[in-house]
Every structure is written in C-alpha cells, then in structure tokens.
Amino acid sequence: MTKDLTTGKIMPLLVNFTIPLVLGNLFQLTYNAVDSIIVGHFVGKGALAAVGICNPITTLMILFLNGLCMGASILMGMQYGAKNYDTLERQISTTLLSGVVFSLLLTAGCVAFAGPILRLLQVDASIFWMTQSYLRIIFVGMVFTFLYNFFASTLRALGDSSSPLYFLIISAVLNIFGDLFFVIVLKTGSNGRAVSTVLSEALCSLFCIIYIQKKVPILRLGKKWLVFDAGLLKRTIAYGWASAMQQATVQLGKIGIQAIVNTMGVPVAAAFAVVNRIDDFAYTPEQNIAHAMTALMAQNKGAGEKKRMREGFRCGVILEIIYGIFIFLVCYLLARPLMLLFVRDEEVIRHGVTYLRLISVMYVIPALTNGFQGFFRGIGDMKVTLISSFVNMGVRVLAALPLVFVFGFGIEALPYSYLAGWIGMMVVEAPLLVKIYRRGEN
Secondary structure, X not given: OOOOOOOOOHHHHHHHHHHHHHHHHHHHHHHHHHHHHHHHHHOXXXXXXXHHHHHHHHHHHHHHHHHHHHHHHHHHHHHHHOOOHHHHHHHHHHHHHHHHHHHHHHHHHHXXXXXXXXXXXXXXXXHHHHHHXXXXXXXXXXXXXXXXXXXXXXXXXXXXXXXXXXXXXXXXXXXXXXXXXXXXXXXXXXXXXXXXXXXXXXXXXXXXXXXXXXXXXXXXXXXXXXXXXXXXXXHHHHHHHHHHHHHHXXXXXXXXXXXXXXXXXXXXXXXXXXXXXXXXXXXXXXXXXXXXXXXXXXXXXXXXXXXXXXXXXXXHHXXXXXXXXXXXXXXXXXXXXXXXXXXXXXXXXXXXXXXXXXXXXXXXXXXXXXXXXXXXXXXXXXXXXXXXXXXXXXXXXXXXXXXXXXXXXXXXXXXXXXHHHHHHHHHHHHHHHHHHHHHOOO
C-alpha cells in the first residue's frame, strides 16, 4: 500500500522502508547466486566464467533502465508529497510509454552488437560462442526488466516498498526451479540459465500489472495510461538521464575492470565472477538504505519539510555505518566457506578468498558514499551523483591498470583500485554536502 513519508518518526520509517528493499534484492541476488552455483557445479568453470563475463554487460543495461526509472520516481515522490495527483498521473503514463519504446530499441541494438562487445572485452576464444549466445538471450528479456523496475520504482515513490518484494520472491523461486529444469534436466547449459531468467522476469512484470489493477487505486489509470506529456518527458529526461548515466558509469567502470580481469586467465575470471556475486549481497543493502533515504527526502522536499530531510539524512548515515561494520565481519571471517558455496576448484577459491577478504575491510567507506548519494538524489541534485560516480569509476580503472600491468599485482589489485575510487568519490561529495548544509538549503 502507498504511504505518506512526510509524517511519523523518521528512523522507524527508514528501517521499515529499507527492510523490504533489502529482502527483495537479497531474493534477486539469491537466484542469481543459485544460477552461478548450478552452472558452476553442473556445467563447469568455462560456463561460470561466461556467465560472469556477461553479468557486468547485462547489468549495465539494466542499471541504465533502472536509472531512468529512479529519476522519474524522484519526480513522482515530490509530486505525491505535494499532493499534485494530476501531474503525478501524467508523469507515470509518460514514463511508461517512453520507457517501453526505449527498452525495445536498446534490446535490438544489444542483440545486434553482442559479438563486437565481447571481442572488445577480449573474451577467451574457448568460451566466446557460449558467452555470445547467453548474452543475446538475456538481452531479449530487457523490456520485462524495464517493466518491473518501472512498477517497482513507482510504488516506492508512493511509499510502498513491500509489494515489489513479493513479486521478486515469486520470481526468484520460479527462476531457481527454471534453472534446475533447463540446466540439470534438459542439459541446456548456460543458455538454459538465460531462458529461465527471461521467463521469470516476464512473469514478475505480469504479477505487478495484476496487483496494481486490483490493489492500488491511484494507479488505475485506465485510458490515462496512454497519455503522453512532452513537457514532463523533458523534465523526466533531465532527472532520469543523469541517474541513468550515473548508474551506467558505475557499470562501465566494472566492465573496464572485467576487461583487465579477462587478461589474467579463466580461473581468475571465474573467481572474480563468484566474488562479484558475494559482493552484490554485501553491497546491495547499503544501496537500499540510500534508496530509502532518497524516497523519504523526495516526498519531504515536495512537502517543504526541510527539518525532516536533515533528520532523514542523519538517520540514514547511522544505518549505513552500522551495516558496513557488520558486513565486513561476515565477509572477512567467512570468505572461504562463501567461496565453497559456488565452486570446488582450489585455484579459483584461492583467488576468491584473497579478493573477498581485502575488499571486505573497505565496506564502511562505500556505506558513507551511498549515504551521500541518497542525500543528493533526495534533494534532486543528480549532477553530483553523476560526477562523483564518474570520478569513482575513472579512478578505479586508472588505478587497476598500473597495479596489474606495471607492478604485476594479481586479483588483489582490484580491492586496492576500488578503495582509490571510493576515496575519490568522497573527495567530490563531502565538500558539496557541507556547503549545502552551511547555506541551510536543506
């Protein structure tokens, strides 16, 4: 159900809003992890490396679409907080129509250029065709990815972070059983994993549509779903483009790192793929706390509640720090058991444990940068999030290159390059945040 975030105690609101976001993403990550476990154990490390290589590419496209949805949801949150329902309805329909068209065009382009993209990433010839086939199947489901992200972002902008969780749980369960059926029973390899993912996303989108029609009166737009407002589209692009580019920039940096990793051989690429799955579990709740901060601050900005915006930021940063310390302890102490969940190859495990323990020590720093990102998104300043993310990824890749190719570091070069990127991000964001506070703008 929708919820007004402009009233009530802020810390409980943030916690209650964050928990469904975290659980939803954990379920999503769980079926991604199960995918990798099934592929790693029943197909082999070549297929596992192929899935890992495709992950940053597909995630780039998904995050680009999600960034557009996030930018639109900030506007929706402000309109909902200001009780401007007519504009809100036109905002919702305009975002849906333009997003569907854009996602279909994106799918066509990605399917056509899958081969050149993989060649650019220097994918090993022994797994090239397997990787290309897998990538193209995943790209076919891009429109379903957009639809789910659109509906989920819209519901969250209206204060409902619980409903998207239920759809993700159902989707996760379907995807896991689909993996078992296609990969183990039909023995279709990594392609079966891709087909299962697309089918589960399609069903998840369908469930969202049915729920909205039955349970969310404000979204029963009827013929208004076909209303297109060019003026609102222009404003949506201004917000959504910056958000999409910010998320795309992050993933481009990861693709740059992936290209560097691919030069280290298949065992390191497989270890990198596994640790990325674990890292997703560790890092995503930090992002979820920031998204909760964004939703709360956007509604309160629309309502003109500056005091509640400041308090929301303070409470969010406290939650980020507590979680950052907790997840460091978990990943550092359980590095080897976590790797064993995915793979039994000792060379892959050795590389993975080294990487995971080093990066876990640094988790408190991205907890802070995520809090800062939530603040800037909440006040509608998307340019800061874009610039700081660009600095983060640029520094990350530039630091990794000499560490690997000049100083001869192995997989341990990656955590050090990530640390350099996060520090660069804080250098950009912290002074701007202090400046805004001193001016009393929020």
